[in-house]
Amino acid sequence: MSEKNRDGMRSARERLKQQREQDKTREKRRRVLIVTAAVVGVLGLAGVVGVIAAAGGGGDSSDKAGPVVPPAGATAGDKPAIPQGRPDAPSTLAVWEDFRCPACAQFESIMRTSVHQLMASGALKVDYHLATLIDGNLGGTGSLRAANAAACAQDAGKFTAYHDVLYSNQPPETNDAFAKNEKLIELAAKVPGLDTPAFRACVEDGTHDSWVKTSHAAFKKSDFRGTPSVLLNGTPVFPQKDGVQISPENLKKWVAEANKGKKAGTASPAPGSPEH
Numbered sequence: 001m002s003e004k005n006r007d008g009m010r011s012a013r014e015r016l017k018q019q020r021e022q023d024k025t026r027e028k029r030r031r032v033l034i035v036t037a038a039v040v041g042v043l044g045l046a047g048v049v050g051v052i053a054a055a056g057g058g059g060d061s062s063d064k065a066g067p068v069v070p071p072a073g074a075t076a077g078d079k080p081a082i083p084q085g086r087p088d089a090p091s092t093l094a095v096w097e098d099f100r101c102p103a104c105a106q107f108e109s110i111m112r113t114s115v116h117q118l119m120a121s122g123a124l125k126v127d128y129h130l131a132t133l134i135d136g137n138l139g140g141t142g143s144l145r146a147a148n149a150a151a152c153a154q155d156a157g158k159f160t161a162y163h164d165v166l167y168s169n170q171p172p173e174t175n176d177a178f179a180k181n182e183k184l185i186e187l188a189a190k191v192p193g194l195d196t197p198a199f200r201a202c203v204e205d206g207t208h209d210s211w212v213k214t215s216h217a218a219f220k221k222s223d224f225r226g227t228p229s230v231l232l233n234g235t236p237v238f239p240q241k242d243g244v245q246i247s248p249e250n251l252k253k254w255v256a257e258a259n260k261g262k263k264a265g266t267a268s269p270a271p272g273s274p275e276h
Contacts, residue, residue: 068210071151071159073271075127080215082154084273085118085125086265091258093118093126096219096229099146099166100134100173104228107238108167114248116160116274122264123255128163130212131219133227134173142171142178145203147212149184152202153194159272161191233258 075081081094093115097104118124130150132143146166153162165187171177178184181203188195188203202208222229230238230246232254238246241254 071154081127089125089265090262140176142176146178151208157271
């Protein structure tokens, strides 16, 4: 066989291999990306994209773990969380989220003010559970890097403010901009007092990476189908509760019903809670 023919066969095999890899990638994305038509009345949450965990999917940013360093004030146990609000508030909103998740950003932009008001009044505390689902489904490390940075902000008592900045400046889902620590540090400048040497070192060193990975591992062990997963006192409320779509008004109504006959929390808010 001539050298020319051998080169031609090698090129054909390489093209076939590349085509197979591309087919595998497309099939994986087809399996894990689902449109969840979460229509929330006048809120405009129609067409939100929710990312579904792939059954038996490949590795993601939670696969490797080192020493676990929880952020300040984090809750331990089988569902690690960053609590915000007054710890003695009678109701708890559990939010499982991914900073690269567009549906999470939609939920935050619409519900943020009401959630902050409910926390400030002592009616509600919020447990934020950080996941890295999109890193695993689409590739990259932006979910992990942003979650670590948010945990670093918790150390500085600035979690909620930085959390809101991340969602307000979220890149497109397929753009892994949050994978760059310099971008996360740049956004920290939007939160007064956060951009300090200690915060920068925490971000650049990945101080809380392993803690974030334990939180994502808890997400994978749960029955949740995607992010955001939002529960009020253990009952799912996103995109709806008992057939009623979530909205700022309905969330306030549901919290009021759950708190009937109970006193509002009066304890000092957890570090990093919204300031009012």
